[in-house]
Ligand SMILES: NC(=O)C1=CN([C@@H]2O[C@H](COP(=O)(O)OP(=O)(O)OC[C@H]3O[C@@H](n4cnc5c(N)ncnc54)[C@H](OP(=O)(O)O)[C@@H]3O)[C@@H](O)[C@H]2O)C=CC1
């Protein structure tokens with residue numbers, strides 16, 4: 001069966017790449033392209049919408065899709081417990097619709113998050129560094145926030161004490177942002193696409209996990225797996241790992 005796919009944020013870096021990927025997939029058909037200012041309407045009679053826009057717009061777009069009975073795959077960052085709950089409430093009224101929200105669709109990034117959660121309980125110290133192109137409008141990245149949350153959850157479950165840090169003075173920001181007790185540092189550099197390092201340390205050893213997306217093509221297998229998977233997965237799914245059965 002051919003799935004009809006609408007792209008919201010169609011003129012953006014990710015939107016353009018998704019359109020190309022959909023047009024190249026034999027089992028998918030482009031139903032429509034929507035960008036800022038466009039009326040989403042019935043989304044071109046789409047089965048699935050793919051949404052890569054901006055943090056301030058994504059919730060309204062997703063709620064519109066759910067109300068239209070259109071499944072949604074969302075890559076936009078900036079989701080909070082409150083906005084996720086608004087999606088859950090909308091889905092309760094439209095129980096056949098599926099929404100997949102994933103901070104990162106690159107397989108290596110999903111694996112990095114999983115490996116980081118596995119390693120978290122074994123090390124005294126942990127810090128996350130994310131590195132991106134300078135046109136990115138949010139910091140830290142959604143991936144880094146999720147990585148830090150997963151690490152913090154694993155450390156809490158294993159009763160690992162807070163990481164040692166004797167810093168008593170210095171410039172504000174020098175130790176990064178605290179996400180659930182994990183320091184997260186954001187680098188913006190021309191030439192980069194999307195990269196993340198997770199640094200773990202204990203006496204006498206460190207472990208570094210690093211993932212690099214050198215091209216937005218890296219996100220496409222995950223996005224397409226999400227498109228094909230979300231139609232059989234009613235309700236809200238957070239994270240591509242659920243679709244990949246990780
Ligand atoms: N989950 C993942 O794997 C990935 C997630 N991302 C995330 O996806 C999002 C988009 O990234 P990227 O493509 O680089 O960003 P871009 O800024 O290149 O693209 C966003 C597009 O959405 C448009 N837009 C803004 N508001 C609306 C609206 N209300 N309705 C429809 N379209 C709108 C923008 O228009 P205009 O420019 O005119 O405002 C722009 O064309 C970001 O949050 C980013 O962090 C990115 C890569 C991978």
Ligand SMILES: O=C(O)C1=N[C@H](C(=O)O)C[C@H](O)C1
Pocket residue numbers: 077103104132136137140141142143144193194195
């Ligand atoms: O804006 C980007 O480019 C990216 N955004 C996502 C994030 O904030 O985690 C995913 C990836 O890092 C690329």
